Amino acid sequence: MPDRTIAAISTGMTSSGIGIVRMSGEESFQIIDRIYKGKEKLAEAPSHTIHYGFIRDGEEVIDEVLVMLMRGPRSFTGEDTVEINCHGGTFVVNRLLETVIKHGAKPAEPGEFTKRAFLNGRMDLSQAEAVIDVINSRNEYALKSSVGQLKGSVKKKITDIRNKIIYHTAFIETALDDPEHISVDGYGATLKLTVDEISAVLKDLIDSADDGRIMKEGIQTVIVGKPNAGKSSLLNVLAGKERAIVTDIAGTTRDTLEESIQLQGLCLNIIDTAGIRDTEDIIEKIGVDKAKQYARDADLIIYVVDSSRELDEDDKKIMDLIYDKKSIILLNKSDLDIIVTKEILQNEIKKCCNSDGNSEITIPMIEISAKEEQGIKLLENTLKSMFLHGEIDLNDEIYITNIRQKTALQEAYNSLQKVNESITENMPEDFYSIDLMDAYESLGSITGEAIGEDLVNEIFSKFCMGK
Amino acid sequence: MKYSANSVWENNDNYDVVVIGAGHAGCEAALASARLGLRTICFTVSVNSIALMPCNPNIGGSSKGHLVRELDALGGEMGKVIDRTFIQSKMLNKSKGPAVHSLRAQADKEEYSRAMRQVLQNQENLDIKQMEVTDILTENGKITGVQTYSGAIYKCKSVVLCTGTYLRARCIYGEVSMNTGPNGLQPAKYLTECLKSLGIKMYRFKTGTPARIDKNSVDYSKMEEQFGDKRVVPFSFTTDPEDVQIDQASCWLTYTNENTHQIIRENLDRSPLFSGMIEGTGPRYCPSIEDKVVKFADKKRHQVFIEPEGLHTNEVYIGGMSSSLPEDVQYKMYRSVPGLEHAKIVRNAYAIEYDCIDARQLRPTLEFKQISGLFSGGQFNGSSGYEEAAAQGLVAGINAALKVLGREQLVLDRSEAYIGVLIDDLVTKESHEPYRMMTSRAEYRLLLRQDNADQRLTEIGHRIGLINDDRLNKLHEKIGMIDEEIKRLERTHVGTTEPVQKVLRDHGSTELISGTTLAEMIRRPELSYEALESIDPDRRQLPEDVIDQININIKYAGYISRQLRQVEQFKKLEYKKIPEDIDYNEIKSLRIEAKQKLTEFKPASIGQASRISGVSPADISVLLVYLSAH
Secondary structure, three states: OOOOOEEEEOOOOOOOOEEEEEEEOOOHHHHHHHHEEEOOOHHHOOOOEEEEEEEEEOOEEEEEEEEEEEOOOOOOOOOOEEEEEEEOOHHHHHHHHHHHHHOOOEEOOOOHHHHHHHHOOOOOHHHHHHHHHHHHHHHHHHHHHHOOOEOHHHHHHHHHHHHHHHHHHHHHHHHHHOOOOOOOOOHHHHHHHHHHHHHHHHHHHHHHHHOOOOEOOOEEEEEEEOOOOOHHHHHHHHHOOOOOOOOOOOOOOOOOEEEEEEEOOEEEEEEEOOOOOOOOOHHHHHHHHHHHHHHHHOOEEEEEEEOOOOOOHHHHHHHHHHOOOOEEEEEEOOOOOOOOOHHHHHHHHHHHHHHOOOOOOOOOEEEOEOOOOEOHHHHHHHHHHHHHOOOOOOOHHHHHHHHHHHHHHHHHHHHHHHHHHHHHOOOOOHHHHHHHHHHHHHHHHHHOOOOOOHHHHHHHHHOOOOO | OOOOHHHOEEEOOOOOEEEEOOOHHHHHHHHHHHHOOOOEEEEEOOHHHOOOOOOOOEEEOOOHHHHHHHHHHHOOOHHHHHHHHEEEEEEEOOOOOHHHOEEEEEEOHHHHHHHHHHHHHOOOOEEEEEOOEEEEEEEOOEEEEEEEOOOEEEEOOEEEEOOOOOEOOEEEEOOEEEOOOHHHOOOEOOHHHHHHHOOOOEEEEEEEEOOEEEHHHOOHHHOEEEOOOOOOOOOOOOOOHHHHOOOOOOEEEEEOOHHHHHHHHHOHHHOHHHHOOOOOEOOOOOOOHHHHHHHOOOOOOOEEEEEEOOOOOOEEEEEOOOOOOOHHHHHHHHHOOOOOOOOOEEEOOEEEEEEEEOHHHEOOOOEEOOOEOEEEOHHHHOEOOHHHHHHHHHHHHHHHHHHHHOOOOOOOOOOOOHHHHHHHHHHHOOOOOOEOOOHHHOOOOOOOOOOOHHHHHHHHHHHHOOOOHHHHHHHHHHHHHHHHHHHHHHHOEEOOOHHHHHHHHHOOOOOOOOOEEHHHHHOOOOOOOHHHHHHOOOOOOOOHHHHHHHHHHHHOHHHHHHHHHHHHHHHHHHOOEOOOOOOHHHOOOOOHHHHHHHHHHOOOEHHHHHOOOOOOHHHHHHHHHHHHHO
């Protein structure tokens, strides 16, 4: 059997105008025909041609696309390859990749396209070293983002499920190995209860994976501003609860607070920071330095300005920090008398650009009142439109990781359904183990654990064998 | 003292292969080598103890039964001998799927041993010699011969080490310790030092056995009788099933109780395990009764099987109660069990410690990586069990012979046989206890069934030269019958006629709504090939084993084809060989841990490398790319 057909986003999650999802492997043409709606069947179309049409997942139209066909060996990987060119923007590209996977492709391992190209003789042997480096660096990155970025609560759930699976499997296997000491007759009924219970948990996890909620990572969003500009109030409004302590005293937030929130399907990992100002207070100073650090690493900065007070040196420092990054400026306290207007701010930003020799940069500005919850809707829409137009850069490895993990969850779920089928059909108990272990392995790929001797160890530690 | 300089002499009988040890591994190794036409000599410390069963009186059992059938299909001897000497037989897990059906026979130990000895003694090209081998002779990392305790030098081209539990063996119970092999037999005292000097890394393992009791002192009325199967299935594919329908002996079941456990707990401090007198590592799967009581403290009772040791002895084996507690505690403990109140102990239970190797020093052929021509099999490789030993002995013997003949070595992979799983695990995975075969270790177990061992391996046995043409032809005939009949069943349509619906009703199956094929009907769990006889007038008379294959292949077709697909994936990496002279340090992107492990264990293939702990999938990718560039 040939290697499975793999898929990945080959353009990266950038703000480019188009996005490309690439598939490679023997089934590429069959898979594209399952989701492509155009004039012809692509499986019969000649190699190296481009086709216009739509990608659909069932009834839902995902995007209008151009599909490029390349039959092996005349392709980058040497295998049948399909490239789907769609409209850029992380949302669409991501959705497209999910569709391809849903219809039979497997998320590519880090560096897998390159590896296949090399192993199929499509690259010069002298490039081996470079290929190895690609595999390595990608793997390191993926490992960091897959296991490291998994939410603690998700990891715990998966570990619990795995423990249950291995326990039941070990029991069945002990009984099979030592049938005269242990009987597994009628175990299906007991097992079904557990399988149903953990299937439900997996289902929840799969649903939450749709919103990227199983990953810590969303759009790394940092709220900055001078003390008492209303940053914490904003966080509370967005998060819909009293997350941060809000007082009238400047400098209340001394450390950073993190909150993961959902805005119209987007996951924002919001970090509220201590207000930035020159301070002698050591604890507050640490908070301020941290805020600056976060702002440097963020995907998006929300700068909260107190529009009821004059701009000062601290504001200028903040603007220096943010003007060349993806940011939104919020003029807060629109419910009070407005002293700082959009024009004034725009001028200040310009000054920063000019001093840098930079061409003009426009930063979206929105008047809000965190206290009265005015302007929040506009903020949400602005965020979403920036995201959809790919203006907010994302770390693409996080996305593919999320998809890999979702696929693994789905595979584990499917294996458990097979266990249930075997139980319902009155199959002998030894058939349960096969699918149980498949589920165990799929889940292990999420938490980064191989099977190894787990089953044998569980058998020996939990069950008493005879002799 | 070993020989003096004056007693050294050279034997000139020109042996090709020397086998050290005549236990279950040694017997198979010696027979295989001699049958492949090589001059073979088998050394044993006692001719009386050839094919001795020093522990349980049975052959087979879950997954071990698979090993015996595979060994038989390859041309081994164990299956044939047990078919002639068993006194009770059962197919275990019969209510489960076909993958876990497993034969287990009670042996008449003495008969078994005697029958096997006779086979060896009558084997052409094979000589037996009672003598302890003390030295392995090598030159430039190649085998040149062996030297015995008496000073004799035997030149040879291959050596197979099958020393079992005899190397520096020590038997222990309570404070009593004896430097003997099992059953008080003479241990092999010198070989360990020689092996160490050859650079071989040794482990010390431990195992144990329960007491043997005089059956006249047992009250069977307090126990449950355990019968054999009504219809016995033979181990060997060459045995006529009618020849094994014998009058069978019974086993008996009783239980330990709180009182037993109390006695054990009160005397734990006198156990050599707890006093530190035993240094070896024991197996977790075959715990002594004291281990069970400590580890599974919440269990109120443990099963005890009373098994006859043979028809011509009064000794019975007390299965489930192996121990190394002091003699006086053993009496108290056994006598607390219902039916054993007046038990007379003939042989005490004991633990045994012995030297064995870290089998990761072996190639998948069971040849030492660093010594050309030196092979090993059995408990010496860190396994446990007669069947595991025999299976390795066969492979080691075959390869020792093939090496001398300059022919390609035999390696069975994990998708071909339990023997492949067994050897791959031994030579690849780190293990600190005697290794026992288990069906859960075989990832493709739906394919590796005991019922199709002949279909999987007879051809290989024939290619090697241990299976004759006649046997191969019979197999081809059988496969032909199976294939033909399945095709016919898939072609034969049945309609919704009353006779068909009646058969379905009679078997508790739902009636047909539209026409279907006979094969489709057999797929239903409640139906079988046999059940459809009345509505299938065209069928011809087929043998039992052919009908079994038809049922299995049709009923589990979905699962089987799924595993076949997985096997194809598996084989891709398995058959990517790694050159022996590879320098892992040169591959700079490998992680340090992977470099160390790969350098130390020199895997033969990418597949084997991927199963070494500490080697990640990314390392394997790097290795694949590196290999295709070099």
